[in-house]
Amino acid sequence: MKRIVIIGSSGGNLYNLGGKDPQKLLREIQLQAGSAGIEIAGVQFIAAEGSMDTAGGKTEAAVYSWKAEAGGIVVAFTGTLEECNQYVQSTDAELARQLTDGLVDGLISMSADPNGTNAQVVAAAVKKQIPIVGTGGTSMALISAKGANVLLTSGTTGTTNRTRAISFMTAFAKKWGLSYRPVIGEGKGTGTDTSAGSPWKRINIRGIMMSSLPGFIALALILALSKIPGLDMLSGVFDVLIKALPVVIAAIAAKQVSDMEEVSVVAGVLAGILSVDGGIIGGMIGGIGAGLLVNVLFRTCIEWKFPTTTVNIIAGGVSGLIAGLIVYYLLAPVALQAGEWVKVLIEGAVSYSPILAGLIAGLLIWPAIIGGVYHAAILPIVLLEMEKTGNSFLGAVDMVGLVMVSAGITLANMILPRDKSEATVAAPGFLINMGFGTFVEAAYPFMFSNKLVFAGAIASAGIAGMMVGVFDVRGTAYVPSVMAPLLSNSMLGFIAAMASGLICSLLITLIANQIAKKKAVQQADGKASA
Structure with missing residues (x-):
């Protein structure tokens, strides 16, 4: 050695x-x-x-x-x-x-x-x-x-x-x-x-989308603020942010694929700027390409004995330019059209029957997140919707069908738990769901231990999703529950849909817990008499 x-x-x-x-x-x-x-x-x-x-x-x-x-x-x-x-x-x-x-x-x-x-x-x-x-x-x-x-x-x-x-x-x-x-x-x-x-093994669409989520939430916040009387000038900021989203996606993609610190970030930003016309799909393609090229050019320049400063300049600058120019001249129209197709597909389903679309989305959203499909497929679609309008139909279903239902289940276990220790477990999950619009997994222990609670979660999400369709709501999760209606296109409609998800899951879980407690008492009495 x-x-x-x-x-x-x-x-x-x-x-x-x-x-x-x-x-x-x-x-x-x-x-x-x-x-x-x-x-x-x-x-x-x-x-x-x-x-x-x-x-x-x-x-x-x-x-x-x-x-x-x-x-x-x-x-x-x-x-x-x-x-x-x-x-x-x-x-x-x-x-x-x-x-x-x-x-x-x-x-x-x-x-x-x-x-x-x-x-x-x-x-x-x-x-x-x-x-x-x-x-x-x-x-x-x-x-x-x-x-x-x-x-x-x-x-x-x-x-x-x-x-x-x-x-x-x-x-x-x-x-x-x-x-x-x-x-x-x-x-x-x-x-x-x-x-x-291998940089190829580090290409993870789900990871890139999840890391980019704060940028989309910022977009939704600006959209909400621009609707307040006197703040309509923020609509211009909203337009700027929409154009910046591909840059955010590209920078994160390049960083994750290459992970060469600041060099990959620079390459991603350059590629993202040139990929703006391709939307967030174009930004992702440009960023991934930049990340792959950073590693190739860096290693090649080192082998050619270039000074390290020059190596960094070439790896960061040239990689970003090459990947960005490919998207700019060749792939941007295709990438933009792909994003449009997703949006058209969602809008088509909602236009055909918003109530049916909301019901189906609500019924499927819990199986999707439990099966690992949500972050891989649904979240990217939510972000593609938000890229166009600042909020999303599936984003609204996420909030009412996952976050609010999880909040209802945990709240029920705070009010009437099967066991006193479960109230302690449920409280943090309820507070996080209501306060931050995330951590739906807090309901898992109660869902997986009681089939009625599990079925109630799916049914409640279906009802809440149907309410999203009734009011034709667009919104987002990952924000405090009190703020979510302000970021939607229909504040009262979103409040009604959120309340339906929370109340339904709360009542069903309370009933399920009461049945479970009675069974436990009967079993204990049976053992005592025996």
Whole structure:
């Protein structure tokens, strides 16, 4: 197994790009090193509580080192920056000896001081011609000038903890002929978990939609506020937000698919801006494409030995442009039409018979969420509806058929529980459903333990959905229950539909609990008489 040493400091520009959180910076290198099968032999890193561009000798600082027996990176010393420099100079000789004795195969340098604090380690690396990778324009230039065997050098601008670590390990892996797949996410402690290594495996439509939900709720809030007399000027803000939704979707998609921190976000935003004409489907396609391209271009540029700053610029900028332009010129009309078809299908069903459409949607919504279909299929349709109008027919069914029914079931178990302990379980679920418009799963324990409550939930949702059709309501969940009617197209109609779901499920659950309690009493009496 190849062994490396990490030296350097939190730096000047590096401080603003990850250096102020040394644990995270060093842990990312550890994670990627583990994936490449590279062992960390030592760490000599000084982290100041401020940029080295303005820090002085009295600035507070800490020295991070490597202790395998302690589980990795530890704080070895704290004090002023001057004291930390003196401490590192006293340990520099030991690290240099490891390099001289051939116990170290590579060196990572980040904003190091090759003529002072880290002089002995750098001198040993130069003498043994140990491969060096690193960032920090000034320090790497000084190291190169000493005749070092530099594999990869770059400034710090535009880099992130992850992109630096991946570029370091890619260079080492190519030099030593190692198999290396970058680890995305936190891994499993040692950095050897590469199951999420393929960007294709990280394409998750449901995850992208769920993460984008706050943007759609913001749209609904602006729509509601624009209806208040005197705030009609917000209708212009509503139009801007509708155009921004594809950008939100694209940025999240690129981040989730690539997970290369800020680089993937930039790529996603660029792709999203160019995908606006394709609606949220176009934004998603552009974002996914940008995320995939970020990984490809990043790795390719590293293999071509581009400076890390340039690698980030190409990976973030060019990936976003390519994916965005493909959507802009080729896919936007198709993506927009796909969204329109969904909207037309929903509107067609509602136009044919709004009561029947609401009833069917209400009856199916509990089986859908229990079976895992809701977040995969129904939620994306809700968001597609909201993209056009700011609220949704299925969104209204969600609120009245799931949230309100769950609230009714939990409320019933607060009023008349089968067992006193169930009231304690039910109370938080009721409060969250009413206060935040989510956590319908709070009703599961009561539904799954009593068939009548389960059937009552489905029936109540069907009745509430039918009421949505009666009043032709459009709305949304995921907001406080008192606010939900304000975000709908029919406040009184939405209140009536919400009340129907809550009251029906409340009454049915109260009856079910009473029957269950009587059965329990009868069984207890039977056992006593026996």
